[in-house]
Amino acid sequence: MNRKQPSFFDGEHSHHHGEPMTTSILFLAHVDELGKTLPKPAFEALGAAVDLAQQCGAILTIGLIGGEIQHAADSLASAGAAKILAVAGPDFALPRFASDALAAEGICRAANPELILAPSTSRFLRALPVLAHRLQGRVDTHVSSLRLENGALTATRWFYRQRLEGVFHRQERPWLVMLDSGCHEPWCGTPAKAIVEEIPVTLPPAAKRTTITGTRSPKSDAQTIRPDAALLFVAGAGWTKKQSDGKPHPQEAEKLILEFLRLSTASLGGSKSLVDQSGENQAVLGFMTHLNQVGQTGATPRHPKGLSTCCHGEEPHVVGWRFINERRAINLDPNCGWARGKADVLYVADAFEVMAKVNLLLAELTKTEEKIVAASD
Secondary structure, X not given: OOOOOOOOOOHHHOOOOOOOOOOEEEEEEEOOOOOOOOOHHHHHHHHXXXXXXXXXXXEXXXXXXXXXXXXXXXHOHXXXXXXXXXXXXXHHOOXXXXXXXXXXXXXXXXXXXXXXXXXXXHHHHHHOHHHHHHXXXXXXXXXXXXXXXXXXXXXXXXXXXXXXXXXXXXXXXXXXXXXXXXXXXXXXXXXXXXXXXXXXXXXXXXXXXXXXXXXXXXXXXXXXXOOOOOEEEXXXXXXXXXXXXXXXXXXHHHHHHHHHHHHHOOEEEEOHHHHHHHHOOOOOOOOOOHHHEEOOOOEOOXXXXXXXXXXXXXXXXXXXXXXXXXXXXXXXXXXXXXXXXXXXXXXXXXXXXXXXXXXXXXXXXXXXXXXXXXXXX
């Protein structure tokens, strides 16, 4: 008698609680408005999907949503997917809850996956949670990793402002998992001609009521939050306190910081003590808001490098730095929190003097680069 081939639904390949491993994976992504490529988090989520499919021998399917999807599909042709499904057309080019949800539902019903992996983009975070309800499955957002444990799939995510890490699994299928950016190596492959199977999805009139009439964004020099910047520059309350002459110099501080952001294209963060000063009738930095706050009650950015200035490095603030790979700080206090193992390098110096010198060096470097470019033209 022929013995049945083991699968991840068999007891010998399942978790001790009996949760079955998945055998079909759908990677779901949307194309940008130009129809040229996928957003950066999508390549990271695809990397996780490819790795997981290889580990458990699952069938991988790719699903794309967008106005034009062929160019993006070609870039994923070597990912090893059994199929590339797509919902395409002018109605699906721009973000819209109703059309995105229906497009994703059409792809999922065609693929019939047990696990759906998608990037945590703002577009998908709005539209995909309802997909799990329509498919009678479950959804988890802001997941940081997926791995196999004793033959079962487990997910990891942060709780309580990234201070607690939780590991969990689910029995319900399909299971929709949305992966955060910066948690997995992006997939890199060679482009090739992809065969795309388009899924027809007809939108009812009610799904077209929302229209995008235009886009307004701040000028590049006014934008201070830059998630893709290589450097995070954090300003603390010390910038607005009394300096060596016994007087505060908030206007000079604003000029130094904005000049550094312009020259370095860094992203701006702020300590809670600084952003709270606007409600305490104290001198403030006019461009600093609570959106810039980094720490336990603020953001937890993932920039490769970070530079903290005029901030003592208290634990609630440093919690927001847990994903910063290289940390440096400038502070007049040699015994501040950064000096106690929380920074790779601490400069015991006046931040006003240091940043003024740094700005001069950056300005000279910019002029040199401009001359080189002009000479090459």
